[in-house]
Amino acid sequence: MPSVTIREYNPTTGALIGNISALSFGRVSSGTTSPVKVIDFAFTGVSVVRNVKLGLTSSGDLTVNDGATGIISDGSSENGYFGIEHTSAFSPITAAGPVTRHFAGVNESDTAGDANNVEIGKRSSVVSQFVYLDIQLLSNNIGTSGGTYKIYFDFE
Amino acid sequence: MPKNTAIYSCDCTSEESLRNPLVGVEVGMQVSGFFKTVQPSYEVAFPGDNIHVSRGGLEKTISNGGAIFCQDSSQLFSMDSGIISMRICLPDYDIVNGVYKGLGTSKGTLEDFILFGVNMGEHYIAQPGLYGALTKNGVEFTIWSSAGRETLLETNLNVEAGDDIVLNFIWDKNGILGDETSNMSITANNILAYKEAEIESDSLSDVGGVGFPASFWVLDTPYRKNDLHIILRRLEIYSSADSSERLTARPLKTFARDIESGEYISSGVSTLSFEIIASQGPCVNIDSPDFFRVAISDVDMRAIGPIASSSHKNGEDLGNEKIQTLPAVLLDLPPGFVETRRIEP
Numbered sequence: 184m185p186s187v188t189i190r191e192y193n194p195t196t197g198a199l200i201g202n203i204s205a206l207s208f209g210r211v212s213s214g215t216t217s218p219v220k221v222i223d224f225a226f227t228g229v230s231v232v233r234n235v236k237l238g239l240t241s242s243g244d245l246t247v248n249d250g251a252t253g254i255i256s257d258g259s260s261e262n263g264y265f266g267i268e269h270t271s272a273f274s275p276i277t278a279a280g281p282v283t284r285h286f287a288g289v290n291e292s293d294t295a296g297d298a299n300n301v302e303i304g305k306r307s308s309v310v311s312q313f314v315y316l317d318i319q320l321l322s323n324n325i326g327t328s329g330g331t332y333k334i335y336f337d338f339e
Numbered sequence: 340m341p342k343n344t345a346i347y348s349c350d351c352t353s354e355e356s357l358r359n360p361l362v363g364v365e366v367g368m369q370v371s372g373f374f375k376t377v378q379p380s381y382e383v384a385f386p387g388d389n390i391h392v393s394r395g396g397l398e399k400t401i402s403n404g405g406a407i408f409c410q411d412s413s414q415l416f417s418m419d420s421g422i423i424s425m426r427i428c429l430p431d432y433d434i435v436n437g438v439y440k441g442l443g444t445s446k447g448t449l450e451d452f453i454l455f456g457v458n459m460g461e462h463y464i465a466q467p468g469l470y471g472a473l474t475k476n477g478v479e480f481t482i483w484s485s486a487g488r489e490t491l492l493e494t495n496l497n498v499e500a501g502d503d504i505v506l507n508f509i510w511d512k513n514g515i516l517g518d519e520t521s522n523m524s525i526t527a528n529n530i531l532a533y534k535e536a537e538i539e540s541d542s543l544s545d546v547g548g549v550g551f552p553a554s555f556w557v558l559d560t561p562y563r564k565n566d567l568h569i570i571l572r573r574l575e576i577y578s579s580a581d582s583s584e585r586l587t588a589r590p591l592k593t594f595a596r597d598i599e600s601g602e603y604i605s606s607g608v609s610t611l612s613f614e615i616i617a618s619q620g621p622c623v624n625i626d627s628p629d630f631f632r633v634a635i636s637d638v639d640m641r642a643i644g645p646i647a648s649s650s651h652k653n654g655e656d657l658g659n660e661k662i663q664t665l666p667a668v669l670l671d672l673p674p675g676f677v678e679t680r681r682i683e684p
Contacts, residue, residue: 329614331613332613335608336607
């Protein structure tokens with residue numbers, strides 16, 4: 184049975200912190216950007232994965248994008264408030280943030296084919312690239328917000 | 340016989356209804372042990388419940404050990420194809436991600452909660468056989484033919500205790516759902532699991548030698564090892580899996596084909612929740628100014644007490660300066676001064 188393990192890394196050293204089931208950005212001042220979270224996805228019970236994509240299916244009440252511009256082949260945009268980048272090797276520069284690419288919007292269709300998903304490459308047949316995530320808060324964002332990233336993949 | 344006609348169909352209103360079903364009296368379905376009859380109720384009991392569906396049924400408990408069986412399963416279906424459809428209710432525990440939470444409470448010797456078995460032994464099936472069960476790994480459907488044992492697990496089903504579940508176990512060696520590479524599936528309520536499976540056309544009519552067919556058991560083994568609590572509301576059996584009318588209304592998972600290799604691949608999805616706490620950053624809050632009337636004070640700068648005096652040359656530290664602590668209230672006058680106050684009208 185296929186399963187996926189989400190692993191978090193130290194953004195300074197790149198050392199593995201551990202497996203996670205939820206991502207906590209912690210307390211962030213309004214009007215600023217959160218620290219960058221570095222994660223990857225390891226798949227088990229499969230021989231190969233393809234088309235690994237990350238979507239933002241809900242963002243709480245936080246704004247994801249006011250109007251995406253500069254969208255490139257992986258689906259990410261140059262502007263936005265939910266940062267996402269991915270690299271094959273750990274990059275302390277990217278991890279230092281803020282992340283320069285963003286989700287173009289919310290995956291409202293909740294499907295793997297949604298245009299707002301961002302395609303993540305692979306480091307091996309069953310391990311994704313490193314993924315860097317952050318969130319920029321608006322000055323009027325106050326209080327706790329939560330949402331869901333969704334990982335889509337094909338496997339054999 | 341039309342392909343979509345049930346071989347056996349029973350509303351499970353009483354033990355007698357099992358022997359005299361709506362369809363299939365001739366297959367000789369029988370009862371082992373006994374069942375408690377749950378009176379029909381048309382109450383809408385949970386979201387998605389249908390007022391037209393009777394919620395009566397036959398209740399198997401730890402004490403009554405009820406089971407249903409047919410001595411000759413070849414009258415119902417073949418190893419080539421068939422559908423076993425059950426509407427059940429598990430009153431005591433939830434199903435979470437396909438796993439029935441009541442499994443650990445069994446006092447019996449079986450790890451699984453058997454829903455049905457063909458060619459059933461004391462604990463498990465023999466080859467050729469079919470097996471459907473609630474297991475610790477999910478809802479299991481196994482087809483064991485001379486081509487090998489193929490097992491499919493459904494792990495996405497979530498049902499609260501007391502809600503009805505419609506389970507369809509479907510197989511066809513020539514392909515189901517209009518896809519030749521999908522040979523067995525489980526639909527559990529509206530969730531579908533499927534896989535490609537090698538199935539051989541083994542005979543079920545003479546597994547123990549000529550004239551000894553494989554028996555079909557529902558809710559237990561011939562040795563009555565199942566001791567969990569369940570209500571069977573409806574049982575339907577079809578000999579053919581070509582039942583497109585039954586299945587097209589259900590949402591089907593998309594078959595993905597790899598562009599490069601042309602091979603079929605499966606899709607998966609997982610979630611990662613996040614939380615962020617937005618707090619006010621460092622800032623200075625300025626209260627609205629209050630405007631008030633100023634009281635003008637006159638200060639008499641004449642000294643009226645002794646005043647110390649000293650002198651020294653530049654660059655010479657005499658070391659005799661007196662260090663005086665500032666008064667707590669800065670508006671206080673130094674010692675020796677008095678304040679007189681005049682308030683203008």
